[in-house]
Amino acid sequence: MPQEKDYNAILATDCGSTTTKAILIEKRGNEYRLRVRGEAPTTVEAPFEDVTRGVLNAVREVEELSNREILEGEKIVKPALNERKGVDTYVSTSSAGGGLQMLVVGVVKSMTAESAARAALGAGAIVMETIAVDDGRLPHEKIQLIRHLRPDMILLSGGVDGGTITHVVQMAQIIAAADPKPRFGLTYKLPIIYAGNKDAREEVKKILGEKFDLHIVENIRPRLEEENLIPARNKIHELFMEHVMSQAPGYRKLMDWVDAPIMPTPGAVGLLVHHVAKQRGIDVIGVDIGGATTDIFSVFKGTFNRTVSANLGMSYSISNVLVEAGLANIKRWLPFDIDDADLCNRIKNKMIRPTTIPQTIEELKIEQAIAREALRLAFLHHKTMAVELKGVQRQRTISDVFIQEAAKSLINMMSLALIIGSGGVLSHAPRRVQAAMMLLDAFQPEGVTQLTVDSIFMMPHLGVLTTVHERAALEVFDKDCLIRLGTAIAPVGDGKEGEEAVKVELPDQTVTVKFGEIERVPLEEGQKVKVRIIPGRKFDVGNGRGRELVTEVEGGVVGLLIDARGRPLKLPEDDTKRKETLVKWFESVDMYPK
């Protein structure tokens, strides 16, 4: 960590796949605060093909709104010349051009190809296609497909160490024959990571070594019962920074402008979440639900984990949420009847026209139902990945392939103290309580948990800023980035409808909530009060069944949500009852307009 300088003005941008967002942070008195933000369409694609155009446009908007002159022609004035001119530092993140798009090649679809896909997904890539010997395509079809996709990077795996090399060599031949070109720029060689049978390395080198930028790492499946994803994953990150990003149009220029290395957007968000957990000494979950992907970050017992559910999102990937969750799981969150075919069509229409927004309440409810499922699935994925590693490579035994070891997961919903939500569907929910309910339903936090959303998706900017000025990043995060929705109090346990589940004693009132119900109690933002929580004898709020807990809770725009709907949350099986129950819950927290 470099020594923190006394900066007065800080500029940060995030070049997203569609929008470039710029923020200006200024020091007022002794504290750092967000001054303004600006945005402009990202310009990585034709006709501009220069990411800095979008950056300059977003910065110009910041200039207009802040009355501070930042640009001189097409140059950022650095350091600041006076209070009205220039900034002291500039940092940026990027996920422009659709993030990291990878092609995964393996031998057996359900084995090495699957391991390779896991490694790529875990590294934050979007897996465009998985190609395997047994995928049913003829060799020339595989070749056409590889050529057609234009990935940023290829991960080739196959074979256990010491096993046959024939098939993985064949796949290398197919890649060589396809001679795919990288997505950005024709002047560099496409990076290929070979993480297969070590005995085939020499053959693979012969076949791919000259034409491609070939990197060899340890086998991701050295033995049938062992999966070793870390070396491949690390190599993916390294190559993304060194090769892919620097090839994207305009990035070389952008790299010259910034004062810290450009970070991939999710990487920066993760860094910030990690800092926040460390600073406060708590367990945290952060989630960013985007159009194509959902990223989940967690810090439990000081251990940071990040997963990217590459095909769970609210626009480009929305149809995949339907495929993975199933129609019934989406419909269970809807308090009205809707024809299956109609619902499927609506979801597919959002996929093909990804920038549309819900106009009616019914459409909003559908979108928020899908969001719950996307979040739930992404979190399930995260739970299986966020396991205790203790510095050693994770080993999966044959039996684990069939039984996910939930017990080894680091995720502990009772110790979880803070959830940070971000992404359009959460940050832009018309009523904040809708965001709170989506987080509650999808994550089902237990005990006492603070719920927040990132107001304007500033976490990437602040994440990368921690690398040059941690204090400024954390101050702005605390004061301007987070919208405190409130605190959830959720007793764990199962009971009978109408049975008293929890009693919460606040300074001015006592609220009793029955099992199967949820209550919203106003508690203003910034207000912190001591509460005494007395669970029913079958319920636990953190101190064991029936044991009371005295703690401090923080208010927010929503207030306190006393969620006695049970953990795990169950919806009535009877359809009429289910709809009635949903309506009751929605009404009791004032979720939608009447």
Next chain:
Amino acid sequence: MAHAYTPGLQVAERTVVRKERRLPLKGEVLIKEGDTVEAEQIIARAYLPGDVELLNIAGQLGVSGDEIKPYLKKKEGDEVKKGEIIAESRGLFGMFKTQVKSPIDGVIESISFVTGQAILRHPPQEVSIKAYINGTVEKVIPEEGAIIRTVATFIQGIFGIGGEGYGEILPVCSSPDETLTPDLIPETAKGKVIVGGSFVTYEALQRAVEVGATGVVVGGIDADDLRHFLGYDIGVAITGTEKKGITLIVTEGFGRMNMAKKTFELLTKYAGRRASINGATQIRAGVMRPEVIITQEGEAEEPHKGWETGLEVGHLVRIIREPYFGQIGRVVELPPPLEQIETEARVRILKVKLDDKVVTIPRANVEIIQG
């Protein structure tokens, strides 16, 4: 969201269309700049290396990799026939010889004296690319292909499946709101591009495949019918490699949706003309949409004004989300401030005149229609 991002789909009667045609690997380009080409003409050709087979010579001979040299009857680069002897042990007094025979017709690509294995390659397969559209060769990409230019009627769909095809346009629906049903598809639709109206049923798609049609262009399809037809559900819209015996181009969206009037009129006007079609769709940064291209004589028209400048009062727009999904109207007002809509979200809106009323729509929920 500061901008209504959906620029709308291009539907133009006379516009310049350029197509880059590249071989999947380096080869021979058969045409030169300025040549006139036909859609189905092969313009470049290459030979794909055949599949490889590994032959464990050392293993079969029972020697180590570095010992195989004296036993080889063939060397790298030699052509071999199936059953031909590649290596042979001396045996005992000339008997009990072990022979390693070629499992294929092909070439010995390499022999490793480390592993004792040979890589044999099947004979190369010819791959060629066609011009895809009628036009002239604007630029040759040496050893790879060419850019073909033409003036054409160019219609983009919103979603498709299947790859490139060519065929005569065969409208079978009399209006853009008619459903394409199996009975409307004649046996003579073989090799043709069937044009429907608002909707295609699963049965009609099956019928189109049965008669051997090249493609179907239609306003809408039910998501469930598509799943049934493909045998799986599409999660992310990256298509073009499906092998269902037909190319499908959906012009408006999922559900029953009248084909845009201009699209339908153009396709009807050019009935009997040959069209190039492609269902490939990729929706993410750098959008790729399915297309119908009908080459025209003469020059292109001026590009439609306002197309690049964004929304303006008077523009024809299609509403692309509930509650007026699929309806087409003219923009009558574009109020600059954010306004609250039914969901309570505050967004930029516009007012659109439909047949009988003026409705308020978020700007994100319309797309401009040309013409």
